[in-house]
Amino acid sequence: QQQVKQSPQSLIVQKGGISIINCAYENTAFDYFPWYQQFPGKGPALLIAIRPDVSEKKEGRFTISFNKSAKQFSLHIMDSQPGDSATYFCAARRGSARQLTFGSGTQLTVLP
Amino acid sequence: DTEVTQTPKHLVMGMTNKKSLKCEQHMGHRAMYWYKQKAKKPPELMFVYSYEKLSINESVPSRFSPECPNSSLLNLHLHALQPEDSALYLCASSQVGRPLDGYTFGSGTRLTVV
Numbered sequence: 001q002q003q004v005k006q007s008p009q010s011l012i013v014q015k016g017g018i019s020i021i022n023c024a025y026e027n028t029a030f031d032y033f034p035w036y037q038q039f040p041g042k043g044p045a046l047l048i049a050i051r052p053d054v055s056e057k058k059e060g061r062f063t064i065s066f067n068k069s070a071k072q073f074s075l076h077i078m079d080s081q082p083g084d085s086a087t088y089f090c091a092a093r094r095g096s097a098r099q100l101t102f103g104s105g106t107q108l109t110v111l112p
Numbered sequence: 113d114t115e116v117t118q119t120p121k122h123l124v125m126g127m128t129n130k131k132s133l134k135c136e137q138h139m140g141h142r143a144m145y146w147y148k149q150k151a152k153k154p155p156e157l158m159f160v161y162s163y164e165k166l167s168i169n170e171s172v173p174s175r176f177s178p179e180c181p182n183s184s185l186l187n188l189h190l191h192a193l194q195p196e197d198s199a200l201y202l203c204a205s206s207q208v209g210r211p212l213d214g215y216t217f218g219s220g221t222r223l224t225v226v
Contacts, residue, residue: 034214043116043202043217044155089154098143098168098206100215102154 004092006103013110019077021106023090026071030092034100035064035075038087047088048075080110114139116218118203124224127193133221135186135203144186145215146178147202155202155217161186162208193225 005024013019023033031052036044050057050064050073057064063076077084090103116137125131135144143162147155160168161180175197177189186203200222204215 036217041219041222043204043219044215045217046214049214087152098145098160098162099157105152105154107152 004090004101004103006090006106008106009104010107011109013080013108015080015082015110015112017080017110019075019080019084019108019110021075021088021090021108022072023074023103024070024072025092025101027092027094027101028071029094030101031095032093033064033066033073034091034093035062036089036091036102038089038105044089077108080108082110082112084108085110114216116203116205116216118201118218118221120221121219122222122224124226125190125193126226127195129193130189130191132190133188133201133203133223135188135218136184137205137216138184139205139216140183140207141205141216142183142208143206144180145204145206146186146188147204147217149200149202149220159188190223193223195225198224 007022034049035047037047038044048059048062050066052068061078066073088106091100093100119134145160146158149155157170158172159178164180175192179187200220202220203218206215207213
């Protein structure tokens with residue numbers, strides 16, 4: 001019930017292409033879904049987040065799409081750049097809980 | 113100041129040593145966290161402090177001992193660690209009661225136990 005399943009494990013995209021990372025959850029009590037970006041040797045950094053009462057949120061080249069009925073959400077990176085090469089983690093949190101449940105991570109490589 | 117600062121950045125310690133990891137933030141966040149991250153894995157929660165009180169301990173072995181001396185500082189005391197404890201140790205902080213603000217993570221301490 002606490003799992004967040006993330007796919008794919010790794011992703012290679014050409015510069016200018018669209019990167020898509022998917023996550024699925026089971027616990028319907030989750031009500032906050034952030035995405036984190038992590039570069040080697042650094043801590044995760046909050047990229048974008050969404051609440052389940054919104055179906056889509058866009059910030060620059062990054063968009064979260066949320067499907068509440070399917071219990072799925074995804075990150076789209078438009079016009080992917082080599083500087084976007086990093087590991088991306090989806091996560092979920094329940095209400096006022098202090099714990100984030102992380103997905104397993106996706107290593108994105110954007111080729112120049 | 114919008115950063116979480118962790119020191120040291122790298123630490124090598126023997127299995128009989130005692131060392132401490134330090135974390136500091138000046139964002140007024142009243143929740144602070146310790147995470148452990150192994151290579152190519154997501155962060156795993158170890159401890160949560162809320163208003164300087166330990167609120168969550170994820171069944172972490174007693175060789176890890178957290179301390180929150182004030183609202184800006186968080187320490188992790190290490191003693192008699194095992195080689196499998198080698199990992200990136202991340203500190204994070206967040207506002208209490210404002211879940212949409214997310215967590216701010218530090219850059220971590222890369223710990224190697226020899």
